[in-house]
Amino acid sequence: MAEVQQSGGDSGKKGHQKKMQIRVDFTPMVDMNMLLITFFMLCTTMIKSQTLTIALPTNEKVQNEENMSQASADDAITIIIDAKKKPGPTPGTLVIDSVNGNVVNEIYYYDGKPGGDAGMFGPGGTVLSANNNLKKSDLLSDEVNSVGDHKARGIRQIIQERNKAVLEKVNELKKQLNDGKFGSLETKDDREKAMAKYNEEASKVRKDENIKKPVIIIKSTPEASYRGLVDILDEMQINSISKYQIDNITDVDLVMLDDYRKHQQ
Amino acid sequence: MGRVKIARKSTFIDMTAMSDVTVLLLTFFMLTSTFLSKEPATVITPASVSTEKVQETNVLQVLVSPKGQVWLTMNNDTSAQWSNANMRKALLENMTALYNEQHKNNPVSFTPAQKETFSKLGAFGVPMAQMGEFLSLADEPEGLTKMDEWLAGEDPNPKHVSGIPIFKENTEDRPNEFQMWIKAARTAGNENLSQAMKDGMGVAIKADQNTSFEVIHMVMDNLQTIKQNKFTLLTALKAGGE
Structure with a gap:
């Protein structure tokens, strides 16, 4: 998943700490997020219902x-x-x-x-x-x-x-x-x-x-x-x-x- | 002769930005979503030009199935005193009192555990005589599924009736259970709800567009009998409008 790359090589001075480039692969993270988004999108009600008010006379x-x-x-x-x-x-x-x-x-x-x-x-x-x-x-x-x-x-x-x-x-x-x-x-x-x-x-x-x-x-x-x-x-x-x-x-x-x-x- | 050296490029795509976007979207959906509450019957409300928004709080929703079954759902204040759970407990107690007054020979009573279960229900609607049995289901394994099945009318036991008893013939001095529930809600002690019901915004009928008028009329007639003359009908916005 995470990849550590060594840059340069050993041409640098000795004793100097080597620069590490760290890359993390986010693809699975994106996959999971997409799944969650899909779930929320399907489960939500975006449109609220409207109402119609009516008044009726009494039953008498x-x-x-x-x-x-x-x-x-x-x-x-x-x-x-x-x-x-x-x-x-x-x-x-x-x-x-x-x-x-x-x-x-x-x-x-x-x-x-x-x-x-x-x-x-x-x-x-x-x-x-x-x-x-x-x-x-x-x-x-x-x-x-x-x-x-x-x-x-x-x-x-x-x-x-x-x-x-x-x-x-x-x-x-x-x-x-x-x-x-x-x-x-x-x-x-x-x-x-x-x-x-x-x-x-x-x-x-x-x-x-x-x-x-x-x-x-x-x-x-x-x-x-x-x-x-x-x-x-x-x-x-x-x-x-x-x-x-x-x-x-x-x-x-x-x-x-x-x-x-x-x-x- | 030197060969042409093809630089080997890594196929690694940086997904960080993509991840950022998806997390943002996810946050948006999580914050804006209101979950569809589970209902015993799926209905498609008729379209109307009315643009009045539905009330979110202090409303008693009457769900009517095309067959004439009726369930109730309650949405309450955001205040702690009349939270959904508190309100429902008060409603059940009130309802029990009203019911026992009329059915002196076979009164019903509920244990604290059953009341607790009732306070967490979404839509409810079984005859009072079976309410105890219904609420006790929650303690059984897979009880919630069984309760949903009962409400949806898929219970294998034919004795388990779904829907609040409601009749066409009704009088004010011998109210049926549906009328009692509405009365119980009106007098449960929550002033805001009582006021909303008086204004007509507190009772909303949700029914499928193909429900026959006979069924709708029965529900309206019952509401009229207990002088709940004003109420609202839930509709969807008509495309195009006026």
């Missing part, structure tokens, strides 16, 4: 009903997440994405009350298909054109249309932020300060009672995947929706879903 039934009647005004939108199922005589097998192995979710929505003002059921409990106001939508990301402008598609476009008043004000604030009206954006500290100010203003706008904004009720069938729920909650955040709730799916919703599918085939 009375309060829940109050919320419902409040939400069944004109500005209520109900979004229903359902898992895509294979067509055929035995429904129930879920469609699995062949690329990433995920459950495929479908997004439906309706405005106001289920079935409109007339309701879904005729006399004797018959289903009135004509009243079905359920519409299918998709979860799509923005379309970006060559100039770099974003254009919302799918359910995002629908939500944005309803929340136009709030979004306009928020976008205005965003522009002000970029123009430096909330303070300079030079250093990291400044940027954080400006962001905090902006967030405060934006949340004021989102919660402003004087601006017309929708109330979104999120429902999900039992088969739909958790991912769909998080995706929809994301849309709430992206589109500055301040009023939304996660609610239990009702029989009427299921009837509407069934009815919708029947007429699609």
Whole structure:
């Protein structure tokens, strides 16, 4: 491992100590270090998880009903997440994405009350298909054109249309932020300060009672995947929706879903 | 005629510099690494645009498997008074009291050794009735492996149930064990944790993206029942973002 070389030879004076050159071979040391590095690299989590905070109403039934009647005004939108199922005589097998192995979710929505003002059921409990106001939508990301402008598609476009008043004000604030009206954006500290100010203003706008904004009720069938729920909650955040709730799916919703599918085939 | 003399050069490469670099890298990784804690179920969290960072301290993590099993993990203060070990002991004692109040006929109790084992656990989640047996495993040879197997559901003994009992039908006056654990954590005496749970940052649900809504709803519903209305969902950052 270590090598001792004698330099010169014996041409020097006698009695003078010979100069020794010591070389240590570090190759095994490097090998070992590399192994340790590999171990640590594989065992660490570099990316920290993110979190999404949600607040739900209490489970007390009375309060829940109050919320419902409040939400069944004109500005209520109900979004229903359902898992895509294979067509055929035995429904129930879920469609699995062949690329990433995920459950495929479908997004439906309706405005106001289920079935409109007339309701879904005729006399004797018959289903009135004509009243079905359920519409299918998709979860799509923005379309970006060559100039770099974003254009919302799918359910995002629908939500944005309803929340136009709030979004306009928020976008205005965003522009002000970029123009430096909330303070300079030079250093990291400044940027954080400006962001905090902006967030405060934006949340004021989102919660402003004087601006017309929708109330979104999120429902999900039992088969739909958790991912769909998080995706929809994301849309709430992206589109500055301040009023939304996660609610239990009702029989009427299921009837509407069934009815919708029947007429699609 | 003299022959051309080819100088014999040594092939020795000086590895000192290389060694320096590797040691530096190694130091970096050692200092920045946080080890993945062992979990009974591997889950891939769904992607979200939320950029809020996860809390490192004072958080009770609810790990949900796609089958509906639930385990808890606790991360606590860095303070000595409420270290992980102290906190867990307090939690277990609190939980035992809550459990025995409801199951007066067959109460559970733990030996100091079992409590000690509990304080060192990572994720935990077996029914209280089996908790004693589970904790005693630590004294056996290869006990830790057996405990991991039990939690992962690979135990050969079919009686060994993994996951905290949690039901769809739940009421406030007859809480199930999952609700009791959450309540026990809330009242274990650590003010910081109680406050974090009140703010909603103290309870985090970690579930796989393909878990059905039915399972997630059951967990949420249980939390709502005990008025833990605010909580967080663990997500991964969506590539591309907004």
